[in-house]
Amino acid sequence: MEDNNMEESEQKLEIEVAPALITVHPAQESVSVAVGSNLRVFNLKDGCGVKLIDENGGHKDSIRAIRYSKSGHLLVSAGDDKLVKIWGTNSWRCVHSVVSEKRVSALAISNDGMFVCFADKFGVVYVVDIGGDYDFENAAVAKKKAFPILSHYCSIITRLEFSPDGRYIVSADRDFKIRVTLFPKKPENGAHEIHSFCLGHTEFVSCLAFVSSKDYPNGFLVSGSGDSTVRLWDYASGSLLDTCDVGAEAGNLHSNGKQEDILSAVTDLCATSDGSLVAVAIQSLPGIMLLKCKLYSRTLSVAKVVHVAGETFIPTSLGASSSVPLLWMVMGASSSNIHDFESLARVRVVSGFTTTNDSESLVSEKLVLADKEVPGGEPLLQALQGKLTIGKEAFVMAAEAVQTSMRNLLIKKQYSAERREFRKRGRNDKKNQTID
Known part of the structure; x- marks a missing residue:
């Protein structure tokens, strides 16, 4: 009976809420x-709006x-349906x-559009050779085989x-x-050369981005x-720069004794x-934070916090093009267990997301566009x-659910010896061995 109670409480705690994503x-x-x-x-x-065409009916679970891709010729999606x-x-x-084989947690597309890489929740990274993205409209629908190229050994990979x-x-x-691996000329044979590690974070790494310019092409x-x-790295050497x-x-460190209130994750x-x-999107921050990145001095500093007035808007994902000075943001979540905000999303856009300098004038011009x-x-x-109008209460509920779900998924749990044994007995592979 005690084991059943433990299992039920754990299942309630580990309800996974999928945050809305934008690209x-x-x-x-x-x-x-x-x-x-x-x-x-x-x-x-x-x-x-676009009507997507898929003979298999699209995704069946959370994306x-x-x-x-860098050329824009293809879009890749992946998620909990293992597709x-x-x-x-x-x-x-x-x-x-x-x-x-497992649920997908992250993906990346090579700069030349030749390869799609994706990672599963067991820490394995796979590569798919798609042959380039230049002739996709004439390609026949096909199932491609994925080859494992590297592994983080049972640690959830959060970003590629x-x-x-x-x-x-x-x-x-x-x-x-953060692992930096040399991408091989023949990826199907595996990526065995680790170039460096970037070590210094004290909690899960949630997101990555490269910063580069004409003067610093490798960035x-x-x-x-x-x-x-937020940390700045020389990824070639693994050195922490700032x-x-x-x-x-952002004024988010206010502890009342609960761990969730001590650290607000960067999402x-x-x-x-x-x-x-x-x-930067930060849990519990209603808006975004803009950081100046000075590549010549290798420094990061806060430029401005941009608030979204009139509503509770805490972005779950950010996106921008390489040619238009707009920052796109989405807030939202979906869960089959919480119907009040299933498939909820809210999109906002910030203007002036472009080149800055040492003057504060450019930064001060950033504003959130009206719908x-x-x-x-x-x-x-x-x-x-x-839909165009969404209730304030639904946004608040979505923000809280995403925050709780993210911590439950990514913060490593500590179990007693008894609890570890109980969890082992419930594993599917152990059950199959018992049956055999």
Whole structure:
């Protein structure tokens, strides 16, 4: 009876809520939002929502990662249904569907569009050779085989990124590690050469972004974490260059004895094309924080906190194109267990997300656009949000649920010896061995 009670309480604690995600076409020709199993796309060139074509009916469970290729010719989505779907952005047809052994937690696309990499919740990174993204409209729908290339050994991988020059694939996990691996010429044979580790975070690493410019083409790495810091790295050597305590700067460190109130996790990062400005989404911060990134001096500093007036808006994901000075934000969540905010999403846009300098004047011009000023206007919001007006209470509930779910998923739990034995007995592989 005691074991049953423990199991029920643990299941309630570990209800997983999927945060809403956003990604923007490199030339801002389209914007995509994922909420639960729904993948919503708005075509800004044609001014209308997109109907995705998939012979297999799309995703069946929560989407955990979405990404455009550097050329914008393809969009990739993956998630809890163990599927990686590759879409051509001209026809919006699913041209490849890849089956993963486990639920997918992160993905990345090589700069040349030749390879899609994805990671599962057991810490294994796989590669799929898609042959480039130049002829997707004429490609036959096919199931591609994925090959394992590296592993973090049973640690959930939270983010994957390719370096600006394409030489390295960088992977982050819940065990505070950032691994820089040389991406091989023949990935199907595995990626065995670890170039460096970036170690210094004291909680799970939640997000990564590269900052680069013409003067610094290989750039540097920026990471966000559950320890409420954003850190700047020389990823080639693994050296920590600077640390910005964004939680303290945002006024979010106020302890009442509960761990959740002590640290506000960084949930996402997005950098301008020249690497001079980094937008930071922080749990419990109603808006975003903008950081100045000075590549020549290798420093990070807070430039401004941009609040969203009139509503509770705590972004769960950020996105930007490489050519338009707009920062796209989405707040939302989906859970089959909590129907009050299933498939909820709210999209907001910040203007002036572009080159900055030492003057505060450029930073002070950043503002949140009104809905009618957002590119695509009401049709875009209708397509990406599902509806135009959403109650304040639903946003508050969604923000709290996402925060709790993220900590339950990524904060490593400590179990007693008895509890560990009980969990082992309940594992599916152990059950199968008993049956055999």
